[in-house]
Amino acid sequence: MSNTPKVIITRRLAPAVEARMAELFDVETNSDDTPMDAAALADAMRNCDVLVPTVTDDINAALFAGDDMRTKLIANFGAGVDHIDLKAARAANVLITNTPGVFTDDTADMTMALILGVPRRLSEGSKLLRAGEWQGWSPSGMLGHRIGGKTLGIIGMGRIGQAVAHRARAFGLNIRYHNRRRLPESLEQMLGASYEPDLDTLIAASDILSLHCPHNDETHEMINADRITSMRPDAYLINTSRGELIDEEALITALEQGKIGGAGLDVYTHEPAVNPRLLEVNNTVLMPHLGSATFEGREASGMRVVANIQIWSDGHRPPDQVLDGWA
CATH class of the missing domain: 3.40.50.720 (NAD(P)-binding Rossmann-like Domain)
Incomplete structure (x- = not known):
């Protein structure tokens, strides 16, 4: 992998976060913020080094099974990772990070x-x-x-x-x-x-x-x-x-x-x-899932995602790697 990983973000993030990612990585954003279905997620994982999902994305075992799956890091936006099949990720040698403590x-x-x-x-x-x-x-x-x-x-x-x-x-x-x-x-x-x-x-x-x-x-x-x-x-x-x-x-x-x-x-x-x-x-x-819905929290979480990707792309273990369940 080159030092500039291809990153796909599944939902719109704070403008400052997307701008920072664009400075550091080869980034593809979701301009209309429509949640990705299984086919779109599978396509994304065939075409990126890093996937940045959220709680609305079902990252199940089938997505890790393809021989042409390219993704090596899933840098989750948010602390909860129950929407990601951690065992399947581990078997496919895909690292998972999250953003604990931010919210x-x-x-x-x-x-x-x-x-x-x-x-x-x-x-x-x-x-x-x-x-x-x-x-x-x-x-x-x-x-x-x-x-x-x-x-x-x-x-x-x-x-x-x-x-x-x-x-x-x-x-x-x-x-x-x-x-x-x-x-x-x-x-x-x-x-x-x-x-x-x-x-x-x-x-x-x-x-x-x-x-x-x-x-x-x-x-x-x-x-x-x-x-x-x-x-x-x-x-x-x-x-x-x-x-x-x-x-x-x-x-x-x-x-x-x-x-x-x-x-x-x-x-x-x-x-x-x-x-x-x-x-x-x-x-x-x-309430409509507003627990983390602050400008400050959402931007801070996005910047933690950026840091995890940058440290990983530099060849180091990312600080928020999920080992078992929630970090």
Whole structure:
């Protein structure tokens, strides 16, 4: 390979990022930002040294199987890599990089917005006002729940989970968490968080449950019908991670029947398609995958992609190489 790799970007990135890539590499951009289908992705991987995909691209095993596959580096835009078949990539000797940590604060901010917005019924209030149906202030009108003193259960205490805990402590929430590995005691004390080794106990005890896990075989629909049933009737479920962590049909049924207090969702099982039933229930705040949607975060992530490609093309191991799951 020459020192100027051919790079194909599957979606539009920040102008500064695309401009920097054009300075350094032989770049092909996606000018109309239309997500690539399987055929387009296969064609791209036959014609580039580096593919820069996003969460909307299904980089499955079939794409690595062709004898004429040219790609040697997949420099993912974003931290999550559950849309990439890592085993197939490894077998094909294709390196994978991501951009961990860039969107931590942005996603934690969105999580806190949902933690505040659902119990205080912000979405319902906005709809009422915009529909011209608000009759004015009333002592019993649009009552919600305060969050101070409530128990926030965090599932997944990585970068984002810790950032959420840090914010939540300032709002007076009692923080409990479940994680594959317990955090050091000093970090627990700093975050004001207590460890719960049993996931089901945490789910049943939480007033607000927030998900911060990668999607994989172990976490697929981890919040299933039985666990949703075990939640308190006035509890709230928050998800800014991956839609596939929740059995969406079971959640919708629980919301329709008033079995839980509500849900704040930024991700969905079949996005961009959203279940029509979910759109009809009122006790929700629904966002269109905005967790990382800041100018600053998106540009920083793009520049991390540039750095990974440049270091790799210089013959060195890229700093954000994914070895197993999420780096």
